[in-house]
Amino acid sequence: KQEVTQIPAALSVPEGENLVLNCSFTDSAIYNLQWFRQDPGKGLTSLLLIQSSQREQTSGRLNASLDKSSGRSTLYIAASQPGDSATYLCAPRDYTGNQFYFGTGTSLTVIP
Amino acid sequence: DTEVTQTPKHLVMGMTNKKSLKCEQHMGHRAMYWYKQKAKKPPELMFVYSYEKLSINESVPSRFSPECPNSSLLNLHLHALQPEDSALYLCASSSPGQGNTEAFFGQGTRLTVV
Numbered sequence: 001k002q003e004v005t006q007i008p009a010a011l012s013v014p015e016g017e018n019l020v021l022n023c024s025f026t027d028s029a030i031y032n033l034q035w036f037r038q039d040p041g042k043g044l045t046s047l048l049l050i051q052s053s054q055r056e057q058t059s060g061r062l063n064a065s066l067d068k069s070s071g072r073s074t075l076y077i078a079a080s081q082p083g084d085s086a087t088y089l090c091a092p093r094d095y096t097g098n099q100f101y102f103g104t105g106t107s108l109t110v111i112p
Numbered sequence: 113d114t115e116v117t118q119t120p121k122h123l124v125m126g127m128t129n130k131k132s133l134k135c136e137q138h139m140g141h142r143a144m145y146w147y148k149q150k151a152k153k154p155p156e157l158m159f160v161y162s163y164e165k166l167s168i169n170e171s172v173p174s175r176f177s178p179e180c181p182n183s184s185l186l187n188l189h190l191h192a193l194q195p196e197d198s199a200l201y202l203c204a205s206s207s208p209g210q211g212n213t214e215a216f217f218g219q220g221t222r223l224t225v226v
Binding site for chain 2: 031032034036041042043044045046050088089091093096097098099100101102104105
């Protein structure tokens with residue numbers, strides 16, 4: 001079964017900083033990887049989907065990279081804002097495309 | 113429209129009650145999922161339906177019974193639950209298999225078992 005780890009578990013930064021969230025997974029035979037954010041007590045919001053054949057995917061201030069062979073993905077957030085405060089979760093999808101498992105999450109706090 | 117709608121938003125039930133959670137999407141997705149999330153933990157996969165057929169059951173106790181009556185609806189029937197089943201239950205949908213499999217989640221049902 002896929003094991004997904006995210007580092008750091010928690011992060012607190014002042015507004016305006018650029019930051020990197022890390023995701024590692026044990027089974028590199030993935031179809032794609034999706035990043036989500038979750039506000040407390042709420043559902044998950046999709047941020048980026050990066051296919052296994054891609055190296056990077058960008059959306060606004062967010063940039064996700066994927067190194068499938070080494071089992072790693074990073075989410076880069078530029079010029080962080082207080083509204084970015086949330087838990088960020090990565091979810092690699094298995095090679096059949098039928099299921100995905102979540103990482104342990106990074107809780108981000110951006111201080112005004 | 114990328115909306116997945118879950119009802120109810122909150123549910124309190126006794127251990128002898130029977131209740132159901134409902135999930136609906138109109139994106140034409142043929143894969144639907146139930147996840148369970150405890151506080152400060154990531155979501156845990158429970159069930160996957162692909163083309164209205166149960167394809168994955170992650171060894172979930174039989175007191176949880178999923179149902180997919182059509183391609184837009186997913187239900188989770190609850191019976192004789194335990195207090196430790198209290199959690200946020202999340203529904204998701206995506207296209208199954210290959211292609212664009214971006215998943216979308218509902219806002220969840222907060223379940224409390226008393």
